[in-house]
Amino acid sequence: MKLSARARYGTKALLELALHWGEEPVLLKDVAQRQQIPLPYLEHLIGPLVQAGIVKSTRGARGGVSLLKPPEEVMLSEVIQLLEGSISPAECVDNPETCSRSNLCVTHDIWDEVKEAVSKVLESITLQDLVERRRQKGQLGVLEYPL
Amino acid sequence: MKLSARARYGTKALLELALHWGEEPVLLKDVAQRQQIPLPYLEHLIGPLVQAGIVKSTRGARGGVSLLKPPEEVMLSEVIQLLEGSISPAECVDNPETCSRSNLCVTHDIWDEVKEAVSKVLESITLQDLVERRRQKGQLGVLEYPL
DNA sequence: ACCTTGTTGACTAAAACAGTCAACAAGGCT
DNA sequence: AGCCTTGTTGACTGTTTTAGTCAACAAGGT
16 A cells, blocks of 8 residues: 555655745756655656646756646646546456456445545645745755755 | 556455355455466465455365454455555655655655545545445345356 | 374565656756 | 766666465364
8 A cells, every 4th residue: 555656755755846836947956855765766756747737847058947827726636646647446446347347246335435535645645745844844845945 | 747557456346245245255266267366476466465354264175265253344445555655646655755855846646645535536536335335236245146 | 114294494486665866858047 | 179077868787575386394173
């Protein structure tokens, strides 16, 4: 039931961008450093996020990445799904045809309920929520960590 | 976020035993066959379940395995935890010391909420619930599949 | 004794995953 | 124009985990 590093790193990266919503693009390098993500790894996460229309990237000097959609419009469920593939705990939840006798299979229903529970949580939280929680935690907000 | 085959197989196996609660021990071979679990694999799941006091095993002719605790006293959370290790979606939920700056780390809180949501579902379902759901599905009950 | 059944541990094959490296594309700056 | 900066892409590697197998063994019934 572990979430992949992909999904965890991706979420942290987006939080970082959300903290800078409306400002200049942030350097990938800085996102990596501040959120403790290996830079070459982060590079691979950005692609899908750009294609999904969540992130905008600008090349060249003074370039970087920034959020394209407003933070309050990005649900975590969306992000996780994009980077993780699917949140269902068992294959048969997404593809009922893979398990024979799904009609009798009670456990199938359980895994589906688990999935729904997770979905519900992740759908209820947006990047904006993360930003607010973060600001509440470290009262200093963005100034907390220089650079 | 996938559940391991260990946990899924284990759950199915216990459901099978719960269906025979109060009867003669069931052969491992039959559990494997009816729940579509590779026998040699199932053998490895039984050990931990016996040690945890959930299952009782009897060797020799007319032996087999049977539930030790009443089905209504076995929560799925217990089973999954035993076979899967932990249900938290991220390491840092179980070991906060592994992630530095956990004080500022907002995502940590999210993963914890996800874990709680899953726990809540799995704690609310016992083997007895599975049995009842199963009986409702296949009206014929145990007779549904001969052998 | 012998047959049946669960127990244990060693082992393998395959897949998934995290992470790296290097070549490249695109855009600003002087 | 040329250089420097920054993101993009794809190939690659090493490690870990996982599912699954095999074979020797232990225990109990008949």
